[in-house]
Amino acid sequence: xxxxxxxxxxxxxxxxxxxxxxxxxxxxxxxxxxxxxxxxxxxxxxxxxxxxxxxxxxxxxxxxxxxxxxxxxxxxxxxxxxxxxxxxxxxxxxxxxxxxxxxxxxxxxxxxxxxxxxxxxxxxxxxxxxxxxxxxxxxxxxxxxxxxxxxxxxxxxxxxxxxxxxxxxxxxxxxxxxxxxxxxxxxxxxxxxxxxxxxxxxxxxxxxxxxxxxxxxxxxxxxxxxxxxxxxxxxxxxxxxxxxxxxxxxxxxxxxxxxxxxxxxxxxxxxxxxxxxx
Amino acid sequence: xxxxxxxxxxxxxxxxxxxxxxxxxxxxxxxxxxxxxxxxxxxxxxxxxxxxxxxxxxxxxxxxxxxxxxxxxxxxxxxxxxxxxxxxxxxxxxxxxxxxxxxxxxxxxxxxxxxxxxxxxxxxxxxxxxxxxxxxxxxxxxxxxxxxxxxxxxxxxxxxxxxxxxxxxxxxxxxxxxxxxxxxxxxxxxxxxxxxxxxxxxxxxxxxxxxxxxxxxxxxxxxxxxxxxxxxxxxxxxxxxxxxxxxxxxxxxxxxxxxxxxxxxxxxxxxxxxxxxxxxxxxxxxxxxxxxxxxxxxxxxxxxxxxxxxxxxxxxxxxxxxxxxxxxxxxxxxxxxxxxxxxxxxxxxxxxxxxxxxxxxxxxxxxxxxxxxxxxxxxxxxxxxxxxxxxxxxxxxxxxxxxxxxx
Numbered sequence: 001x002x003x004x005x006x007x008x009x010x011x012x013x014x015x016x017x018x019x020x021x022x023x024x025x026x027x028x029x030x031x032x033x034x035x036x037x038x039x040x041x042x043x044x045x046x047x048x049x050x051x052x053x054x055x056x057x058x059x060x061x062x063x064x065x066x067x068x069x070x071x072x073x074x075x076x077x078x079x080x081x082x083x084x085x086x087x088x089x090x091x092x093x094x095x096x097x098x099x100x101x102x103x104x105x106x107x108x109x110x111x112x113x114x115x116x117x118x119x120x121x122x123x124x125x126x127x128x129x130x131x132x133x134x135x136x137x138x139x140x141x142x143x144x145x146x147x148x149x150x151x152x153x154x155x156x157x158x159x160x161x162x163x164x165x166x167x168x169x170x171x172x173x174x175x176x177x178x179x180x181x182x183x184x185x186x187x188x189x190x191x192x193x194x195x196x197x198x199x200x201x202x203x204x205x206x207x208x209x210x211x212x213x214x215x216x217x218x219x220x221x222x223x224x225x226x227x228x229x230x231x232x233x234x235x236x237x238x239x240x241x242x243x244x245x246x247x248x249x250x251x252x253x254x255x256x257x258x259x260x261x262x263x264x265x266x267x268x269x270x271x272x273x274x275x276x277x278x
Numbered sequence: 279x280x281x282x283x284x285x286x287x288x289x290x291x292x293x294x295x296x297x298x299x300x301x302x303x304x305x306x307x308x309x310x311x312x313x314x315x316x317x318x319x320x321x322x323x324x325x326x327x328x329x330x331x332x333x334x335x336x337x338x339x340x341x342x343x344x345x346x347x348x349x350x351x352x353x354x355x356x357x358x359x360x361x362x363x364x365x366x367x368x369x370x371x372x373x374x375x376x377x378x379x380x381x382x383x384x385x386x387x388x389x390x391x392x393x394x395x396x397x398x399x400x401x402x403x404x405x406x407x408x409x410x411x412x413x414x415x416x417x418x419x420x421x422x423x424x425x426x427x428x429x430x431x432x433x434x435x436x437x438x439x440x441x442x443x444x445x446x447x448x449x450x451x452x453x454x455x456x457x458x459x460x461x462x463x464x465x466x467x468x469x470x471x472x473x474x475x476x477x478x479x480x481x482x483x484x485x486x487x488x489x490x491x492x493x494x495x496x497x498x499x500x501x502x503x504x505x506x507x508x509x510x511x512x513x514x515x516x517x518x519x520x521x522x523x524x525x526x527x528x529x530x531x532x533x534x535x536x537x538x539x540x541x542x543x544x545x546x547x548x549x550x551x552x553x554x555x556x557x558x559x560x561x562x563x564x565x566x567x568x569x570x571x572x573x574x575x576x577x578x579x580x581x582x583x584x585x586x587x588x589x590x591x592x593x594x595x596x597x598x599x600x601x602x603x604x605x606x607x608x609x610x611x612x613x614x615x616x617x618x619x620x621x622x623x624x625x626x627x628x629x630x631x632x633x634x635x636x637x638x639x640x641x642x643x644x645x646x647x648x649x650x651x652x653x654x655x656x657x658x659x660x661x662x663x664x665x666x667x668x669x670x671x672x673x674x675x676x677x678x679x680x681x682x683x684x685x
Binding site: 039040055056057058060121132133134137138224226227230235238239241242243244245247 | 352355356359376380381382649653660663664665666670674677678680681682684685
């Protein structure tokens with residue numbers, strides 16, 4: 001691309017650049033000024049960040065979010081992978097794909113209602129167990145949150161993985177079989193290796209979607225849920241409701257920095273891998 | 279090119295962050311944000327305008343359009359946080375301590391003069407937060423237990439702490455404890471009222487410390503559980519009745535023979551009782567350009583002339599106004615022939631004296647933070663409905679309150 005083409009192409013991206021700058025980049029940079037000021041508008045340096053980390057609520061939210069990601073993201077990859085491998089072997093699995101995809105298009109309010117009817121004190125689970133327990137107000141809230149997330153998101157990963165599996169030539173498995181390779185070894189040596197780019201995408205998507213589970217959790221348990229499912233999004237949302245710009249901006253900066261570092265690290269790893277270069 | 283784009287974005291950010299609200303100049307125009315429509319406030323503003331040439335008072339009653347508390351709270355918060363908002367803010371439905379923490383409300387100490395001989399000082403002082411006075415109540419209500427003389431003759435020294443209630447429950451196992459004519463009080467309501475009486479033991483808002491996961495809270499829940507079905511309590515919290523107690527009390531209660539001797543507060547171990555404010559609770563916006571005028575108007579609202587207004591539908595914080603109102607009511611009921619037999623001016627004076635003595639115990643303001651009350655009542659409700667143990671309720675509440683306070 002020569003210089004004049006380069007300049008011409010710049011004008012094509014100007015409208016979207018303006019939009020992104022106006023609605024995302026500029027407000028985000030402006031919010032940094034709030035993070036360094038007190039409520040009276042005086043400069044306080046990094047005090048707000050110090051207060052943020054000193055607060056029990058932020059630490060609880062960060063720890064829960066980390067725990068949630070550590071448990072839910074691997075599950076959201078392993079379970080669809082297992083199902084995709086099974087479906088890949090069956091010819092007539094189309095309707096099953098639709099079944100697994102359907103939670104993705106169900107509105108959050110319906111998801112919340114469904115899980116509430118299962119786990120509330122007079123819900124199905126309590127009825128079956130013969131108890132009177134609101135499970136969302138107990139430590140069972142965490143596995144329920146993981147279940148909501150996996151149930152809602154695995155359909156998307158499943159479709160991606162099925163597409164990835166379809167791209168692996170069948171001949172590889174035949175050659176491996178001729179060479180005496182067992183199915184488990186073939187899974188690790190062929191399936192997982194050739195599925196790496198897909199797994200990378202599903203990991204990134206699962207990571208992004210793990211933040212979106214807040215909608216369902218909020219509808220299920222409100223802005224102050226059981227301590228095990230109080231996430232960073234709850235913290236941010238409550239700070240916004242209280243219009244505490246200082247805490248909100250500081251938290252937004254910390255979270256953005258962590259996410260950015262993680263995504264950069266992922267892309268570096270991906271680039272270094274054989275498939276990332278392709 | 280990249281450098282140019284980056285520079286433009288940074289410049290735009292800096293330019294926009296410089297956009298702050300222009301400070302307004304002092305004027306004779308006073309603005310007031312109120313939650314609920316109030317004839318008292320309208321009438322007081324009109325009188326103030328008439329008495330002060332050139333002063334205009336604009337009142338916005340948000341409840342007319344935005345009927346819920348969260349919406350009003352959001353409107354006021356947004357305005358105050360952006361350096362705007364009315365000069366006087368009604369904080370009756372807002373967690374005003376959070377606004378005070380953010381220095382959005384003015385300390386009224388020194389700006390509004392509060393002579394302790396003139397006011398129910400304990401009521402006013404219950405609003406002191408971190409040695410500052412951000413909000414000043416104009417009137418108050420409270421709830422009492424009323425008993426007929428037959429009961430109080432048997433139990434002349436009945437004590438209405440939680441332990442006192444339990445003792446009575448054991449002593450009269452076959453009776454309902456409180457045989458009043460008013461609405462019954464549920465377990466959660468009673469438990470929450472007792473929780474509020476010991477609010478300071480459970481929660482320290484100033485230092486953000488929570489101490490609910492303890493034996494005191496657990497035994498509170500368990501004790502209230504034992505009173506199930508025996509809690510028919512006559513409440514007299516509602517407002518205009520309080521004023522009439524001063525006159526009516528002998529005729530008001532169940533068999534017409536009781537007086538203030540039979541009216542009891544529910545108290546904590548220290549003998550302190552709780553009260554509520556009713557309606558408009560003024561605070562001054564720290565960004566107001568009319569701080570002196572706003573303070574002067576609040577002082578005016580506390581004056582005997584305004585506090586005697588019939589539109590102020592609960593007990594005025596001004597003692598003389600309270601007495602004056604009682605006399606006005608007595609004059610009216612006497613003229614109508616409804617005064618209790620044998621009740622004269624002398625009885626009225628005695629009642630006013632008793633009333634003033636009784637209200638000295640009102641030194642705790644009922645919690646008005648809706649989040650805290652929601653958390654506490656929700657956990658209590660779960661316990662009373664058998665969804666969780668008292669220990670689990672205490673643990674959950676501890677965690678939830680701690681999260682809320684440390685956010």
